[in-house]
Amino acid sequence: QETSEKKPTIQLTQTLPKLDRSTEVVVGMYLIDFDDFNEQEESFTLDGYLFLNWRDERLAFNPSQTGGKHKTYNSGQIWTPNVSFLNIEGKREAAYKELKVKPDGTVSYKEKFTGQFNYELDLKEFPFDNQKIQIILTTLDDSKNIIFTVDKTKTGKSQDAFLAGWTIGEEQANVRTIKSDIEEAYFPEFVYEIDVFRYSKPYIWNIILPLLFIIGLSWTVFWSRSFESNTVIATSSLLSAIAFNIVVAEELPKVAYLTFINGFILIVYIFICLVVIYTVVKHRLDLEKQKERSLKIDRVARWLVPVMFAASNIGLLAFFLL
Amino acid sequence: QETSEKKPTIQLTQTLPKLDRSTEVVVGMYLIDFDDFNEQEESFTLDGYLFLNWRDERLAFNPSQTGGKHKTYNSGQIWTPNVSFLNIEGKREAAYKELKVKPDGTVSYKEKFTGQFNYELDLKEFPFDNQKIQIILTTLDDSKNIIFTVDKTKTGKSQDAFLAGWTIGEEQANVRTIKSDIEEAYFPEFVYEIDVFRYSKPYIWNIILPLLFIIGLSWTVFWSRSFESNTVIATSSLLSAIAFNIVVAEELPKVAYLTFINGFILIVYIFICLVVIYTVVKHRLDLEKQKERSLKIDRVARWLVPVMFAASNIGLLAFFLL
Amino acid sequence: QETSEKKPTIQLTQTLPKLDRSTEVVVGMYLIDFDDFNEQEESFTLDGYLFLNWRDERLAFNPSQTGGKHKTYNSGQIWTPNVSFLNIEGKREAAYKELKVKPDGTVSYKEKFTGQFNYELDLKEFPFDNQKIQIILTTLDDSKNIIFTVDKTKTGKSQDAFLAGWTIGEEQANVRTIKSDIEEAYFPEFVYEIDVFRYSKPYIWNIILPLLFIIGLSWTVFWSRSFESNTVIATSSLLSAIAFNIVVAEELPKVAYLTFINGFILIVYIFICLVVIYTVVKHRLDLEKQKERSLKIDRVARWLVPVMFAASNIGLLAFFLL
Amino acid sequence: QETSEKKPTIQLTQTLPKLDRSTEVVVGMYLIDFDDFNEQEESFTLDGYLFLNWRDERLAFNPSQTGGKHKTYNSGQIWTPNVSFLNIEGKREAAYKELKVKPDGTVSYKEKFTGQFNYELDLKEFPFDNQKIQIILTTLDDSKNIIFTVDKTKTGKSQDAFLAGWTIGEEQANVRTIKSDIEEAYFPEFVYEIDVFRYSKPYIWNIILPLLFIIGLSWTVFWSRSFESNTVIATSSLLSAIAFNIVVAEELPKVAYLTFINGFILIVYIFICLVVIYTVVKHRLDLEKQKERSLKIDRVARWLVPVMFAASNIGLLAFFLL
Amino acid sequence: QETSEKKPTIQLTQTLPKLDRSTEVVVGMYLIDFDDFNEQEESFTLDGYLFLNWRDERLAFNPSQTGGKHKTYNSGQIWTPNVSFLNIEGKREAAYKELKVKPDGTVSYKEKFTGQFNYELDLKEFPFDNQKIQIILTTLDDSKNIIFTVDKTKTGKSQDAFLAGWTIGEEQANVRTIKSDIEEAYFPEFVYEIDVFRYSKPYIWNIILPLLFIIGLSWTVFWSRSFESNTVIATSSLLSAIAFNIVVAEELPKVAYLTFINGFILIVYIFICLVVIYTVVKHRLDLEKQKERSLKIDRVARWLVPVMFAASNIGLLAFFLL
Known part of the structure; x- marks a missing residue:
């Protein structure tokens, strides 16, 4: 919804930090809580934090001049990786977004999101079944431009998270590169998996x-x-x-x-x-x-x-x- | 919602690329996933990609000057075909939109959308029935101005798509021109059909x-x-x-x-x-x-x-x- | 949501085309499809086109100068009759709006809308009952300022419209003037009626x-x-x-x-x-x-x-x- | 959402018409229709008109100069009493708002709203029970600044209003002043009551x-x-x-x-x-x-x-x- | 959504009132009403007032010059603590927000909010169970920057609050500091608890x-x-x-x-x-x-x-x- 009328701003917000090689985006995902698990529609809703970290040297600054140890930007003022969830219904709702830049140009993006995700249940063992819930984050940019790595320190789940009717098990995160079957491109994917065990x-x-x-x-x-x-x-x-x-x-x-x-x-x-x-x-x-x-x-x-x-x-x- | 106050911009965004003949829009549709199939209300909800490609010579540029191989625009900055789904309930929600222009003025539009579509079920053979689900894309512009063609490379469905209670079969896409029964106009239509087979x-x-x-x-x-x-x-x-x-x-x-x-x-x-x-x-x-x-x-x-x-x-x- | 800061624009968008006599608005309504009929809450949801035509001589232009046969405006740029549905729940959602002006100043407004309408069912003959569904369009302006007439060519229903559990019969449209029981004013009303016959x-x-x-x-x-x-x-x-x-x-x-x-x-x-x-x-x-x-x-x-x-x-x- | 950057405008929109004494706001409420009565959650949804009338002498004008008998403003351009419903769930949705000013500075505000209201049912006599539904309008301003009076001519209910399962009886409106139990302030309240009788x-x-x-x-x-x-x-x-x-x-x-x-x-x-x-x-x-x-x-x-x-x-x- | 283009404004809205030590935010929460208690999904929805008070000396003014006893700001014009609920589903909806500044720079923020909160029910004693419902408010800022204290005068519940199927008991509020398990930071938390007793x-x-x-x-x-x-x-x-x-x-x-x-x-x-x-x-x-x-x-x-x-x-x- 923001339209930047001035050309230079467009350049800053819409071009990648490094034009010649791929930008590494360190992804962390933290489950805050499950909201709902609709078994009839085979979908679940959850709240989580999404952490993205990358380096944009164009944003480096001298802390002694500006006074603060980091700068804060609004979303849209600087370039951010255009990530989206692959298996989401509709789009995610962000409760808030935070963009902080360190003097060396390292950008920390933190978002609290809510989304409804599709998940095909395997009910063969119902009511003694376990499910391995998946959330897949991808980006609009080719893996030539952006590569994902897992931020293990910021990936996890809250001790207070609960899901009515299920015990929450261990979570796991990894990254992979997938060839698109519609476009001539390889897209990076960040996969967050969490085991849930049904109360039988x-x-x-x-x-x-x-x-x-x-x-x-x-x-x-x-x-x-x-x-x-x-x-x-x-x-x-x-x-x-x-x-x-x-x-x-x-x-x-x-x-x-x-x-x-x-x-x-x-x-x-x-x-x-x-x-x-x-x-x-x-x-x-x-x-x-x-x-x-x-x-x-x-x-x-x-x-x-x-x-x-x-x-x-x-x-x-x-x-x-x- | 964007109002461009400057006259020239209006001209660019609101007039067709070719005033004298029709613009060819190459349409691709890719099913990401079904969200829901409400049989009582005879409607289904799905997520998909919509791809539109056309040529707007007014946007051609010299790549050696601008540095990049393509330019990116925000929606509303340039002319885009005003497409909408005919059998949708309300309007589609777009998770994101991407507009890329190549040096020769070829515009690639990619949108991830979610929509709820009406579909009259044929339940005679229930619970052994198959359904041929249809999504119809049309445009506000007469077929004198815009014609659709099918982009076969970008039309398909994800291997991960599933629909609770149904097996997903083959998809098919074609274009046709329909005479409006309320206006003196012929409108182009892009029809995406997909077979689903009920789990009996x-x-x-x-x-x-x-x-x-x-x-x-x-x-x-x-x-x-x-x-x-x-x-x-x-x-x-x-x-x-x-x-x-x-x-x-x-x-x-x-x-x-x-x-x-x-x-x-x-x-x-x-x-x-x-x-x-x-x-x-x-x-x-x-x-x-x-x-x-x-x-x-x-x-x-x-x-x-x-x-x-x-x-x-x-x-x-x-x-x-x- | 649009605020026009310049005085002249306010005048143009907020005063009636004719200050001395009433403006005739030709209304057409076309049923695209029913989405839902909630009998428990006695309401139905439908998608339709709303067509409004009127003449605003202040917008007349010389086609030879501007090059096009008609001019396109955004909603809010020119005066439009402030119409609303009387028996709607909340407000209508517009999928798109189109405003075209011919050289003589004739304005054509086309809107695809979705709305949920209240309707008191007469269930005496259930399950052999027919219902005469009504949608009433009215305006904020007194009938001294605006009068409605029916645009028969643009009033109708789609052959593809269906309503789960009902056969759709003939539609009918007429206009009338109603005295408000709260304000000293007579308001014009456009009434679209459609018969539906229950599948017994x-x-x-x-x-x-x-x-x-x-x-x-x-x-x-x-x-x-x-x-x-x-x-x-x-x-x-x-x-x-x-x-x-x-x-x-x-x-x-x-x-x-x-x-x-x-x-x-x-x-x-x-x-x-x-x-x-x-x-x-x-x-x-x-x-x-x-x-x-x-x-x-x-x-x-x-x-x-x-x-x-x-x-x-x-x-x-x-x-x-x- | 409107931010007026110029100081004088802020003064006009954000200060009360009379700084030395309270402004009298004449309130009218008109029930258009009930949408739903959810007995399980003890809440009801309705559409209505809200009428507010007050005098703001700063807006007085000379009709012979401006040509019209009244001036129309957008919401946000002038001061309006900041009213809200006390027993509403979330906030009310306004289908439209109209602000008219007469030459003497009398402002007429008309709004069509939809809201879901909490109401504790008294079901002792169920299914032979009557309910006295209440809607309470209050303001953010202390009663030292704003006082409410009832506009009897604009308070009422539509003859077409109906509520599935209930007969609608007489409505009543009155005003009162309530001491807040959290702030040192007395707030004016406008109470609209309507009797409904269950179909037993x-x-x-x-x-x-x-x-x-x-x-x-x-x-x-x-x-x-x-x-x-x-x-x-x-x-x-x-x-x-x-x-x-x-x-x-x-x-x-x-x-x-x-x-x-x-x-x-x-x-x-x-x-x-x-x-x-x-x-x-x-x-x-x-x-x-x-x-x-x-x-x-x-x-x-x-x-x-x-x-x-x-x-x-x-x-x-x-x-x-x- | 507000983008302040001028640098100084950014400084004012985005830096803390005191750069060298933590700002004390006095938090009050007042329950207006419960909207719903969905036991199947283990969540409840409520309306409440959120009161925040802090001192920002940069906003102090001389009342004799400006005429009013306090100044009113729009949200986004000045710095406000970025608070959010920890156990909310999605984000809270604010019916209105009010920002008042006293001559000494004390800022009073009042918000009417609606939110759906997760809560794990303890049903062992069902249907003779009591529940201790919790709402946790936290902030994006480290406790080095912001500390919470309880505003007892503005914490409470309305006498008119009711919850279908439950008696509402006493409320309680306290503050604590929690070490984040994903970031190297201690965040302040304000916890509002209220007892509810089931109608058995x-x-x-x-x-x-x-x-x-x-x-x-x-x-x-x-x-x-x-x-x-x-x-x-x-x-x-x-x-x-x-x-x-x-x-x-x-x-x-x-x-x-x-x-x-x-x-x-x-x-x-x-x-x-x-x-x-x-x-x-x-x-x-x-x-x-x-x-x-x-x-x-x-x-x-x-x-x-x-x-x-x-x-x-x-x-x-x-x-x-x-």
């Missing part, structure tokens, strides 16, 4: 444990001799499983693969169907006066079905979490 | 499979001789089908036609009603001491109803997906 | 048809002799009707009158209650060894209740839709 | 009537002799009451007191519990071969329980609405 | 009381001798408990620990499971002709289970609330 306990308490109670309830048909009661139990179990299925389906984004929790619910469905079929078979044996066989299969089912259920879930766990 | 698996696991379990459950009445149990089974099946009907109805926008999933749920309803009627008929036969006929229709229904159900669904599949 | 089919499939299945299910009690089964059927029917009632109540805004669909659900409730009472009466007759009378009322109810239900609904339809 | 009919149809049907259904246990049926009826009634309880709880904000509807649902719960206990007692009497007593309590309960229910609700109505 | 009554009425009714309902199986009825009662109880579990799970953010309400629901689940197991055991005793033992355990369970349930809940209360 709420899903255990609110989904898995109730479903285990329901499955347990459905197994009472192996002790009961009343077909009417068994029907009520089996249909109630199915209705309950459906309720939890709907809750889980509404919480997760649509993904192309089967998640752990969907696998678990599928096993629950299959075992409830088994119970329904078992109930009808027992009913027919009773109708056909084969009470002996009916009592016999009851005795077997009482331990076989729970064992099969446990085995299925161990198999599921092994398949997903190993 | 979550709907199979979360809707279709549970409904198949429910239908299967309802068929146990063909083996049972207890009217009370059969009533419980039939009413539970109906309640379950209603639960899924409500879930599906809340997920989709209201459309004027029957979708595949609604057709499937309708078949499920009809077959559950059949089961209810069958149950009552069997009960009456038993009441009227016609146990023979009652057992006979049981034997027939056990294979006839599943076959009919399969046939109905094959018919439905044939009707919708062929 | 999704409601038939997702609400009415399932409720008819439920009512049909509840009538099986007229064939059954088991009080236990009849109780299960009647209570399941009531639970299902409640589920649909809750779905409908969440979809509609709270209105002071009974809608068609509420009337229908009320009839369903009443008939399910009838079935419950009928079931208990039949149970008591059986208890009191009056099996003859019990069988007799069964035979009557089998055709009487469906006929009564059909009659009630025909009455409802007649009351609401005629 | 949707709650009667969608919540109260279905619950009455459910209660009525539960009373069939007084006629039935089947314990199994009675159990089904009682548990279904409880499930239905729970469904409505959840719907009501999701609609209302959390309040520290019992609302009428919660009281009603509580009575429904208690009576369904009574029915359950009654059912078990009757079952035990039947088990203990005391059929005479069992039939006797049935005869009493048939009229006693409905009478008790009616009495409880009359008591509830008396307690809440009187 | 809506949760008692809408969740805990219905669950107690359900548990009570499930205990009727100790009086009944019908296995079919007992099955219906037990499964209905489980379905009801699931409904409330889903409601609670949707209301709370995912947390890594068990909340009080989750503990309560867990106890309810366990007791309903006990009832189911009890029912089947009694059924088997009846089948095995051990009616004596069956009647005996009924007599014991009638008082033992309620006592165990009460004991469990007292234990839960003791564990969580003590």
Whole structure:
């Protein structure tokens, strides 16, 4: 929005510090806090500090003349690397920007930003999943002009940062150079990664444990001799499983693969169907006066079905979490 | 928002590069990422690059004098084609804009934009549907003044682009000229199309499979001789089908036609009603001491109803997906 | 936001073209697309073009001197009628504005706008209702200064406009003069109306048809002799009707009158209650060894209740839709 | 955002019209329309006109010299009272502002604004509640400098104003002076109040009537002799009451007191519990071969329980609405 | 956004009042109102006044010359401490800002702000929890340059402030100095804390009381001798408990620990499971002709289970609330 009418200023703000070789920009990123993690839209919002350091010898000054140990500029008065986030939705909002120049021309840029970033979740192990969240900073200038290096001292995360439903793990930062697939250019990228681990306990308490109670309830048909009661139990179990299925389906984004929790619910469905079929078979044996066989299969089912259920879930766990 | 008070500048920024013939604008569009696909409101949000290239000889310069290989301008300092998206909601937000001029006066405009676009979904085949998403770029100037051509090298999509719930297919771009139905003018249009394929698996696991379990459950009445149990089974099946009907109805926008999933749920309803009627008929036969006929229709229904159900669904599949 | 410091400019931009008589502003409005129709908040969002044409002789020029057939101005440089929408929430967002002046001083103003408009829905006939959506444009100036006329050639709607859940009908535009009830002034108004017709089919499939299945299910009690089964059927029917009632109540805004669909659900409730009472009466007759009378009322109810239900609904339809 | 660099202008725009005594500002407020009433967050959004009138003799002019009957200024060019809403969330958005000065220096300020206001609902009588919505305008200046008076001719509400779910009643406006509890100052306040009356009919149809049907259904246990049926009826009634309880709880904000509807649902719960206990007692009497007593309590309960229910609700109505 | 082109102005606005020692900034914060408390995202929005007072001797003036008792400046004209909130999402929105300077150079800054703040809820005792909401103000300048002190007279909260669902308690403010973990600097912090107490009554009425009714309902199986009825009662109880579990799970953010309400629901689940197991055991005793033992355990369970349930809940209360 600033238009500099005077030519010389344009030159200063719009040309690179070094015309003959690339300028090294030292990048630091510090996570202040997560604001939101929208799993349905697969995006997260966070606040952070962005630190950029580079040397612009045209700005060097003699501290004894100006009195201060550093000079402060407004954004737009001097050249700054035109950085932007690659995986951001829209553009970042800057709460404030600070530009300080030391006598030798070293420029320190500090910005507090907020942005919403796209991130494709890997939910295969949901609700026992970890995610490696990425923020990618790039620049409009070719890597012939600008190269990034990581400022390890200014890269990190706040101890107060938290994300509802997740534990925040270690962060990591590195730089790389990527060939653009639309322009004849190589662009530098700064990648900030942070591990987050989902709280799986709420899903255990609110989904898995109730479903285990329901499955347990459905197994009472192996002790009961009343077909009417068994029907009520089996249909109630199915209705309950459906309720939890709907809750889980509404919480997760649509993904192309089967998640752990969907696998678990599928096993629950299959075992409830088994119970329904078992109930009808027992009913027919009773109708056909084969009470002996009916009592016999009851005795077997009482331990076989729970064992099969446990085995299925161990198999599921092994398949997903190993 | 910039007002240039000096007359000559106005001339430069507000008149076309060629007054006597049309200016050719080479348009490229590159999809960075989808942010959101709101099916209820039938709109999607995406981030992309917009590339415009044209020649403005008034801006040609001698590189040996100015030192650089290209000049950089701010938006508003020179003439730019006044483009806008036709099917956007509100206006696009630009994360950044870059204007570079080569010595021969070729101007390269690069913009990172975010916009929310209207798109009428064709949900007939839901949840097995594909959509051909369209973004239409047009200009305020008549095609006598501006013509569009496609810049194939700068049109594409990022390998990292993803859309929750969809697979992204091939993109396509072409240009056309449309007669305005309100003004005496022909406007150029640049159309960017991209195919997206819905992940149907979550709907199979979360809707279709549970409904198949429910239908299967309802068929146990063909083996049972207890009217009370059969009533419980039939009413539970109906309640379950209603639960899924409500879930599906809340997920989709209201459309004027029957979708595949609604057709499937309708078949499920009809077959559950059949089961209810069958149950009552069997009960009456038993009441009227016609146990023979009652057992006979049981034997027939056990294979006839599943076959009919399969046939109905094959018919439905044939009707919708062929 | 533009402040013109020079007096003459103020005069030009802030005084009316004709000080002695009213300026005629020819208004055209063209619907590009609907973005959203929020029925709960009774508001809709749309994109459109606003065309204003008037004559300002102070801007007349000699085309042979300036070279172009028309002059282009920025908004704020010349006088423009200060129009605003009366029923808008907040203010309209303009995607772009264009101001062209012909040699005779005729000014053409074209604006692409987006706005959210309040509209009180008439839902009596829901889900078979039509709505007459209104957008009212007015001006800050008294009708002594500005009068509106309709520009029929520039008033219309795009063939591509769509609104999720509605068919778009004919549009209409007219002008009127309204006496302000707060100021001693008459203000001109331009009214753009467009008919929209609700897709009733999704409601038939997702609400009415399932409720008819439920009512049909509840009538099986007229064939059954088991009080236990009849109780299960009647209570399941009531639970299902409640589920649909809750779905409908969440979809509609709270209105002071009974809608068609509420009337229908009320009839369903009443008939399910009838079935419950009928079931208990039949149970008591059986208890009191009056099996003859019990069988007799069964035979009557089998055709009487469906006929009564059909009659009630025909009455409802007649009351609401005629 | 406007910075006037010249000293005299600062004086004119930033000093009060009368330095020695307070300036009287005549305030008018006119409700155009409500946009939204968010009961969960206890806030409402509305559009309105704000009228301010005061006399600034420094702006008096001779109409014969300037030609017009009044002068128009941009906001920022002259002194305006720095008013703001006390109970607004964030700040108000102004769709337009108009500043007119008459020859005697009387300034008329007209603004169309939109704002979201906090309002603590009193839901004790819900859904038969009325609310007295308040908007409070105050100023940054002490009442020694500025005093408010009500402009009755410009205070009112539009006939077209509506609020989904509410009838709009009478508005009222008055002024008062409040001692600040943080600064040594007395600030003038202009209070605009408007009564709104909730549409209670949707709650009667969608919540109260279905619950009455459910209660009525539960009373069939007084006629039935089947314990199994009675159990089904009682548990279904409880499930239905729970469904409505959840719907009501999701609609209302959390309040520290019992609302009428919660009281009603509580009575429904208690009576369904009574029915359950009654059912078990009757079952035990039947088990203990005391059929005479069992039939006797049935005869009493048939009229006693409905009478008790009616009495409880009359008591509830008396307690809440009187 | 303001660019001061003249060097001296830059000096005045961008250098600290005292170059040799730290400037004391007296901070006051006053809560006007809460706008929203989003528990799912663990953030709250509020409006408040921010008061800053400091002395800038460069601005001292002689009141007899300028006529007024204080001078008013626009933000950007003089130096102001660059404060920002540490735990804010994005940046604060200022409804207005006021800068007054007294003759001795004391500057009073008053701002009405709105901001959304992150806050990690401690929900262990939910719904009987209290929260200590924190707002932390910091500055870009090192504590060598700026130190904060609390302005107790201007720190407080409005009597009209309310927060839907919470009682507002006492506020507290203090200052501290924090070592940055990314920069070699100590930053001053001003911490405003306010206690809020949740309204637990809506949760008692809408969740805990219905669950107690359900548990009570499930205990009727100790009086009944019908296995079919007992099955219906037990499964209905489980379905009801699931409904409330889903409601609670949707209301709370995912947390890594068990909340009080989750503990309560867990106890309810366990007791309903006990009832189911009890029912089947009694059924088997009846089948095995051990009616004596069956009647005996009924007599014991009638008082033992309620006592165990009460004991469990007292234990839960003791564990969580003590």
